[in-house]
Amino acid sequence: MSNRINVMWFVPLPLVMLTEQVPGATVIKAARNPSSDAQFEALVAGEVDAVVTAMDNVIGWNRRPGPQDFRVVAQVERTTPLTLVGAPDRKSVADLRGANLLVDAVDNGFVIALRAMLHEAGVDEIGYRLTPAGGVTERYEALLAGRGDATLLGQPFATQAAEAGLIQIASVQQAYPAFPGQGIVMRMGHPARERVGEWLCELERARRQVQDPDSLRPTDEGVAVLIAHRRLLGLPGGEDTHSDIVDTSLLETFLRKNQ
Numbered sequence: 001m002s003n004r005i006n007v008m009w010f011v012p013l014p015l016v017m018l019t020e021q022v023p024g025a026t027v028i029k030a031a032r033n034p035s036s037d038a039q040f041e042a043l044v045a046g047e048v049d050a051v052v053t054a055m056d057n058v059i060g061w062n063r064r065p066g067p068q069d070f071r072v073v074a075q076v077e078r079t080t081p082l083t084l085v086g087a088p089d090r091k092s093v094a095d096l097r098g099a100n101l102l103v104d105a106v107d108n109g110f111v112i113a114l115r116a117m118l119h120e121a122g123v124d125e126i127g128y129r130l131t132p133a134g135g136v137t138e139r140y141e142a143l144l145a146g147r148g149d150a151t152l153l154g155q156p157f158a159t160q161a162a163e164a165g166l167i168q169i170a171s172v173q174q175a176y177p178a179f180p181g182q183g184i185v186m187r188m189g190h191p192a193r194e195r196v197g198e199w200l201c202e203l204e205r206a207r208r209q210v211q212d213p214d215s216l217r218p219t220d221e222g223v224a225v226l227i228a229h230r231r232l233l234g235l236p237g238g239e240d241t242h243s244d245i246v247d248t249s250l251l252e253t254f255l256r257k258n259q
Helices: 014-019 036-045 057-061 111-120 136-144 157-163 193-209 220-233 249-257
Strands: 004-009 027-032 050-054 070-075 083-086 100-103 129-132 150-153 167-171 182-187
Touching (some): 004 036, 036 182, 057 220, 083 157, 111 220, 136 150, 157 167
Parallel strands (some): 100 129
Antiparallel strands (some): 050 182
């Protein structure tokens, strides 16, 4: 059986650099993707075996026409540091009333956390505009070019934006400490299931090698935050359960063998 898999991500995983040094390790054909919609389309078409993405995407993708067997099979970041960055005249979340917000997708992903922050600040959904602008690199460039008023940025883009004179308005992690980072997502009916499972095992070995205290298991608290945000906003997925979003059976097989 081939030990090659195709993966799409926004940025490479640090753990992958460790696994690539091991003889016989899974060979990753990786591609940087411009947006989560590109990830969805590639998974549906069978062009990739797995993607590294915002865990909330599973909730949205499972409600689109087509296959509905998307699951988070591992969590590779406890959290993804996200800063809401805006133009100099946007100094608070409440100041985003009437703003044009640059997002990856309008109905899934990190945008749901942003919409929850706006809701809690009293800015309802008719009080701003969401404009798809792609992944973090694309959103950063669009914000600098003045094509929007604010967006969520990770590092190093948030710091670079501040150095360029933009305002750091708020932090997703400060607002929601349990907010989960990116996960590995695949279709559970995909024929590469076993190969992805072996890759997860390699990532878990690498995690133990560097004594990373964070498990690859998605946290119950993080998944609960994703569901709670959708319930708050009255969006589909607000009644989902943990098993609707997560399937750790591939990872658990390895963990049982190595107890």
